Amino acid sequence: MTLAVAASPTSRPSLLIRIAELRAWLFLIVLVIVFETWTRIGYGTSFLFSVYNLQAIAVFAAMPLLLGLGQTFVIISAGIDLSLAFVMGLASVIAATLTNIGAAHLGMNPPVAMMFGILAGVAVTIIPGLVNGWLIAYLGVPPFIGTLGMYGVSRGAAYLFAGGMTIAVDNDWYSQIGNGRALGFIPILVIITAAACLVLHYLLSQTRFGQHTYAMGASKAAANRAGINVKALTLKIYLLSAVMGGVAGAMYTGRFSAGAPQAGEALLLDSIAAVVIGGASLFGGSGTIWGTVAGAFVIAVIQYGLVLVDVEPFWQFIAVGAVIIISVLVDQGQRRYLGGRQAE
Amino acid sequence: MERRSFLKLAAATAAAAGAGTLTSTNAAAAAPTIALIPGLTADGFYVTMHKGAEAAAKALGVNLLYQGAAKWDATLEIPIVEAIIAKKPAAILIAPNDKQQLIGPLKKAFDAGIQIVCVDTFIGTGVFQTGAGDADFPISYVASDNVLGGRMAARALAKAIGEKGSVYVSNVKPNISTTDQREQGFKDEMKNYPNIKVLETQFNDDDANKAAAQFQAVFGRAPDLAGVFGANLFSASGAGNGVKQAGATGKVKIAAFDAPESIVKDLKDGTYEMTIAQHPAEIGYFGLVAAYAKVTNNPVPTAIGTGFTVMTKANIDDPNVAKFIYSSK
Numbered sequence: 001m002t003l004a005v006a007a008s009p010t011s012r013p014s015l016l017i018r019i020a021e022l023r024a025w026l027f028l029i030v031l032v033i034v035f036e037t038w039t040r041i042g043y044g045t046s047f048l049f050s051v052y053n054l055q056a057i058a059v060f061a062a063m064p065l066l067l068g069l070g071q072t073f074v075i076i077s078a079g080i081d082l083s084l085a086f087v088m089g090l091a092s093v094i095a096a097t098l099t100n101i102g103a104a105h106l107g108m109n110p111p112v113a114m115m116f117g118i119l120a121g122v123a124v125t126i127i128p129g130l131v132n133g134w135l136i137a138y139l140g141v142p143p144f145i146g147t148l149g150m151y152g153v154s155r156g157a158a159y160l161f162a163g164g165m166t167i168a169v170d171n172d173w174y175s176q177i178g179n180g181r182a183l184g185f186i187p188i189l190v191i192i193t194a195a196a197c198l199v200l201h202y203l204l205s206q207t208r209f210g211q212h213t214y215a216m217g218a219s220k221a222a223a224n225r226a227g228i229n230v231k232a233l234t235l236k237i238y239l240l241s242a243v244m245g246g247v248a249g250a251m252y253t254g255r256f257s258a259g260a261p262q263a264g265e266a267l268l269l270d271s272i273a274a275v276v277i278g279g280a281s282l283f284g285g286s287g288t289i290w291g292t293v294a295g296a297f298v299i300a301v302i303q304y305g306l307v308l309v310d311v312e313p314f315w316q317f318i319a320v321g322a323v324i325i326i327s328v329l330v331d332q333g334q335r336r337y338l339g340g341r342q343a344e
Numbered sequence: 345m346e347r348r349s350f351l352k353l354a355a356a357t358a359a360a361a362g363a364g365t366l367t368s369t370n371a372a373a374a375a376p377t378i379a380l381i382p383g384l385t386a387d388g389f390y391v392t393m394h395k396g397a398e399a400a401a402k403a404l405g406v407n408l409l410y411q412g413a414a415k416w417d418a419t420l421e422i423p424i425v426e427a428i429i430a431k432k433p434a435a436i437l438i439a440p441n442d443k444q445q446l447i448g449p450l451k452k453a454f455d456a457g458i459q460i461v462c463v464d465t466f467i468g469t470g471v472f473q474t475g476a477g478d479a480d481f482p483i484s485y486v487a488s489d490n491v492l493g494g495r496m497a498a499r500a501l502a503k504a505i506g507e508k509g510s511v512y513v514s515n516v517k518p519n520i521s522t523t524d525q526r527e528q529g530f531k532d533e534m535k536n537y538p539n540i541k542v543l544e545t546q547f548n549d550d551d552a553n554k555a556a557a558q559f560q561a562v563f564g565r566a567p568d569l570a571g572v573f574g575a576n577l578f579s580a581s582g583a584g585n586g587v588k589q590a591g592a593t594g595k596v597k598i599a600a601f602d603a604p605e606s607i608v609k610d611l612k613d614g615t616y617e618m619t620i621a622q623h624p625a626e627i628g629y630f631g632l633v634a635a636y637a638k639v640t641n642n643p644v645p646t647a648i649g650t651g652f653t654v655m656t657k658a659n660i661d662d663p664n665v666a667k668f669i670y671s672s673k
Contacts, residue, residue: 039565043565045564045565050564052560052564052590053564055589056557056560056561056564056589056590057557059556059557059589060553060554060556060557060560063553064553155414156414159385159386159414162386163391164385164386164387164388164390164391165386165387165388165391165604165605165670165671166388166577166604166605166606168604168605168606168608168609170609179585179588179589187589252553255585256552256581256582256585257606257609257610258581258606260552260578261386262386262415262550265551266549266550266551266553266554267551267553300557303554303557304557304560304561305561307546307557307558307561307562308561308562308564308565309565310543310544310565312544313544313545313546313547314547
């Protein structure tokens with residue numbers, strides 16, 4: 001899966017390498033064991049074998065993970081997408097507004113109004129996605145700056161559309177999407193997120209689009225010389241990221257029955273952290289969808305678990321920060337062991 | 345940075361001194377300019393406050409300036425204060441983002457001859473014109489009594505949960521004067537109910553997603569959880585969603601604060617048991633009137649307390665209650 005792996009001279013390091021690559025899952029297992037022990041001793045209940053806890057954690061991780069999926073592609077390509085914070089909010093606000101318009105003015109019944117709203121919310125994110133891609137690919141703006149600019153533009157747009165408030169939505173179908181359970185216990189939100197994970201995993205690992213993304217992240221120059229249209233690829237990557245932000249925003253509106261411009265603001269850093277904990281390097285060239293999934297769950301498990309065992313809230317921030325630092329250190333160590341970092 | 349602000353201050357003072365005699369004789373003739381700096385722009389509460397201030401400005405013939413940051417952050421609010429100082433309004437109505445960090449910039453404004461009225465949140469202690477402390481210069485503090493609001497929430501919630509069980513406060517982040525006071529009032533009042541246990545407050549950084557997960561975690565370890573006080577909009581919204589996710593609607597009651605338009609649905613479908621609605625339009629209106637009074641050399645009360653309305657499913661359809669829902673219309 002990772003393209004730029006230097007030749008490892010002996011077979012012994014491969015176990016260590018595998019451990020390093022799967023570090024997110026190992027973190028997760030360690031965390032689950034710690035919390036399981038803690039809850040059993042402290043409260044006589046189980047952490048892991050509780051449908052309630054699993055549902056809560058899965059729902060908590062769903063929206064940061066949706067953002068993280070798109071962010072994975074961007075980070076693999078050696079970029080970053082900061083605009084997701086407000087692209088998600090913009091989508092949320094548009095979805096809410098258009099669901100209301102559909103029901104009130106276009107005579108749509110609830111399920112149709114909901115589809116109309118969701119499609120509109122996701123569709124509107126095409127604009128910031130294209131602008132990001134164009135700025136970064138064709139005008140050569142560094143991703144950090146370009147997406148930071150769109151962060152501001154999307155923010156203003158979202159607040160303008162919402163008139164500075166949240167947009168209430170009264171649509172039972174939409175609320176069901178965000179809060180309902182399939183088969184009585186699987187949250188629909190989780191099913192949608194899982195489906196997105198499968199689709200994007202396929203896209204990243206089994207298609208040329210995914211392979212080219214890795215190539216570009218490993219070495220843009222080499223990718224260019226190999227005949228990959230890096231500019232078009234960049235455009236598509238940022239478009240994908242923005243659309244995932246749109247999906248997350250549309251889901252937010254369903255869940256909270258309201259569109260909020262700041263829906264994604266608190267989730268942006270979690271989405272980047274999830275990708276990094278999952279094994280991606282911020283320099284590009286490595287990372288996987290399942291790694292991001294593990295990373296998102298690590299963050300959710302820590303934040304949920306610490307509240308569950310009644311730890312002082314501020315320790316949560318320290319814990320998530322510590323996990324990110326350890327992840328990056330392991331990543332650095334892995335690279336040194338393999339002999340040199342990725343060419344930029 | 346120091347030099348620039350010093351030069352600005354010097355220029356403002358010189359202009360004020362030079363034009364001093366001119367403005368006092370023309371006060372009656374020229375329409376005074378008063379600026380309103382909200383805590384943040386993207387918030388139904390402040391949008392409604394702006395409406396109230398605009399109504400007062402229209403009635404009094406005041407030119408109202410409105411500038412704010414999109415986020416609750418002192419580092420964003422301070423540059424706005426400095427930009428407004430340069431426009432030389434007669435007074436600034438401001439909801440300071442931080443009790444300490446805004447003292448300096450507002451003192452600069454005051455020294456430049458601009459009167460300061462604190463609306464909603466305050467600097468220093470919120471008690472002004474006493475002759476004590478370095479944050480004594482604002483002429484008035486116009487706000488709901490947030491401690492009282494917290495008490496009212498506690499009373500209403502205690503009654504709703506049969507005066508027994510566990511409760512906790514879902515709050516934003518520490519050191520915001522309003523939410524701190526609501527939490528304080530809530531916890532104080534709950535001491536009167538010996539059978540109610542107040543659990544540790546959870547901070548959600550104004551993120552509904554986090555507030556929901558925090559609710560589920562607390563509920564996971566405290567099955568006798570009977571009530572939650574959401575100290576602001578997203579805290580209550582998140583906790584309400586957490587209740588829904590946990591399938592505990594009706595079992596765990598939420599006392600919310602503030603009344604955005606979505607409150608009608610949330611009260612009717614049982615997401616919230618009640619909400620403590622402030623009167624932000626009143627705060628804006630009376631804040632502007634206080635500033636105008638001072639600017640036209642009239643006495644001003646140093647504290648103006650605006651009221652609350654407790655909204656429940658039972659009374660939300662009453663137009664006398666519904667008119668306090670925050671809206672931009």
